[in-house]
Amino acid sequence: MKTRASLQELEIFIAIARHLNFRKAAEERNVTPSTLSHTLSNLEQRIGVRLLSRTTRSVSLTEAGRAFLLRIEPAMVDLALAVDELNDWRSEPRGTLRLNLPRSAEALYLRTLLLPFRYRYPDIALEVTTSDSFVNIVESGFDAGVRFGEAIPQDMVAIPFGPKICGAVIASPDFIARYGAPQHPRDLVNFSCIQHRFPSGVNYKWEFNDNAQPLEVAVKGDLSLDNDAMMIEAASDGAGLAFVIKGMAQKRLDSGELVEVLADFAAPSAGFWLYYPGRKYYSTALRCFIEYLRNFNQNFDNQAAT
Incomplete structure (x- = not known):
C-alpha cells in the first residue's frame, strides 16, 4: 500500500494548518475548498492517520497533525529556498x-x-x-x-x-469662511470634525506638538470615516475639519480647494x-x-x- 505523500499534498496540508480555514487555504493555493478537502481526506486515508479535526464550524490540528507539521514545515521551507536560489542563475x-x-x-x-x-x-x-x-x-x-x-x-x-510623512488639519475655504479657523488645537472641541475610526472601533485622537510637548485632542463630530481618501473628499465638500496625511491632500491644498489650519502645531514627522x-x-x-x-x-x- 502506498503511504508516501506527494509534494502537492504536503503543501496543501501546510496551507490548511496555517489558516485553519479551508476557504483561505484554497485562496492561497488557487484551488477550490472542495479540492483541498478531497486531497487531504485522500492523504489521511492513505497514511491511516487523522491530521485534522473538522466540524461544521472549526478546523484544528490533531496531536499527530501538529507533530507532522513541526516535522515537515522546515523541510518544505528549505526546499522552497533551494528552488528560489536558482534565481541567482x-x-x-x-x-x-x-x-x-x-x-x-x-x-x-x-x-x-x-x-x-x-x-x-x-x-x-x-x-x-x-x-x-x-x-x-x-x-x-x-x-x-x-x-x-x-x-x-x-x-x-x-x-x-x-x-x-506628516499630518495636517484641513478644511474647505467655505467651511472656514462660515465657521472660522481654530487658533489652537484645544479649540477643535468647538468645531465639527470628521472622525477617523480605526478598524477596532476606536476614534483617532488628533496629535499635535505644543511648545515641544506632545498634545492629543479627542475631537467631536457626527461623521466618522475609516480612511484618509474619504476624509479628504468629505472635507472638500465642507463636511468639517479633517486630520489626514498631508501628502495625500497636497494637490488640493496647492489648488486652493482645501486649506490647512494649525500648521504651527504639526507633530514631528513619522x-x-x-x-x-x-x-x-x-x-x-x-x-x-x-x-x-x-x-x-x-x-x-x-x-x-x-
Whole structure:
C-alpha cells in the first residue's frame, strides 16, 4: 500500500494548518475548498492517520497533525529556498512578492515606489493587499508588511518605507469662511470634525506638538470615516475639519480647494516601515525588494540634502 505523500499534498496540508480555514487555504493555493478537502481526506486515508479535526464550524490540528507539521514545515521551507536560489542563475529574478499595506501607504507609494519596482523586475509578480487593521503577515502568507513603527511586532526586522510623512488639519475655504479657523488645537472641541475610526472601533485622537510637548485632542463630530481618501473628499465638500496625511491632500491644498489650519502645531514627522520576519533566508523577490527600497530611501535622502 502506498503511504508516501506527494509534494502537492504536503503543501496543501501546510496551507490548511496555517489558516485553519479551508476557504483561505484554497485562496492561497488557487484551488477550490472542495479540492483541498478531497486531497487531504485522500492523504489521511492513505497514511491511516487523522491530521485534522473538522466540524461544521472549526478546523484544528490533531496531536499527530501538529507533530507532522513541526516535522515537515522546515523541510518544505528549505526546499522552497533551494528552488528560489536558482534565481541567482537567471539574468532576471523571478518569483512572487506578497505585501500587506495600509490603504494610505498604497495611495502614497503605488506610483512612486511599488510600480517602479514592478517595472525594474518584470518577472517578479507583485501581489499587494491593503488592510488598515493589524494583520499577522506570517499566518496570512505575506512576505512582508507595511505599518507605522509603533505597530510593528518586536520580533520583526524593519526598514523605512519611503520618506517621512506628516499630518495636517484641513478644511474647505467655505467651511472656514462660515465657521472660522481654530487658533489652537484645544479649540477643535468647538468645531465639527470628521472622525477617523480605526478598524477596532476606536476614534483617532488628533496629535499635535505644543511648545515641544506632545498634545492629543479627542475631537467631536457626527461623521466618522475609516480612511484618509474619504476624509479628504468629505472635507472638500465642507463636511468639517479633517486630520489626514498631508501628502495625500497636497494637490488640493496647492489648488486652493482645501486649506490647512494649525500648521504651527504639526507633530514631528513619522513614517511607514517595511517589516518582515527576522529569519536568515528570504525569497529572491523579497531580497530584491529590500535592496530596491534601500536604494529608493538613499536616493531620496540624497535629493533632500541637496
